[in-house]
Amino acid sequence: MGEFLLNSVLIGIGATAIFDVWGKVVAAVGLPGANWTMGGRWFAYIPRGRLVHDGIANSPSLAGETAVGWVMHYVTGIVFAAALLLIWGVGWADAPTLGPALIVGVTTVLLGWCVMSPAMGGGIAAQKRPDRWTVRAVQLTAHVVFGFGLWLTALALAAL
Known part of the structure; x- marks a missing residue:
């Protein structure tokens, strides 16, 4: 169990950090990127009994929402790394292959979309957004990068 938890945390954090570096590249070329303050606002409203918003930017801000967004972003990355290890086994981290990591990376976009x-x-x-096709392309690409991040982080850890 300890190996599973350690690998989940380290691989999840590494892959999420790679995702974030990619996000900086996307933002630098002027494409829409992730806004963890809005994600944090959404997460922070859940324990207050509100899951659905007409527009999260129109909901009143909450104290600490940016921090909540960043923490939940990394917790989600760790959970997705754990899912990879649950499905393909903890042994995958000893000899990581790209296929499972990309499958997990690509399917994680469904959480955001659905x-x-x-x-x-x-x-x-993002159907209600005027730039929906751009947003979809950026999000899908970012989640492919997350998949590569899962694999690259696991490769780096396996080499230690």
Whole structure:
């Protein structure tokens, strides 16, 4: 169990950090990126009994929402790394292969498209946004990068 938890945390943090570096590249070229303050606002409203918003930016801000967003972003990355290890086994981390990491990376975009976007007022897969196709492309690419991050982080850890 200890090996599973340690690998989940380290691989999840590493992959999420790679995702974030990619996000900086995306932002530098002027494409829409993640806004962890809005994600934090959404997460912070959940224990207050509000899951769905017409537009999360229109909901009143909450103390600490940016910190909540960043923490939940990394917790989510750790959970996705744990899912990879649950599905393919802890042994995957000893000899990581790209396929499982990319499968997990690509499928993780569905959480954003089917849960977070609709609940934050953007519709399924950003359908209500005027730049929906750009947002979808950026999000899908970022989650592919997350998949590569899972693999690259596991490779680095396996080499230690």
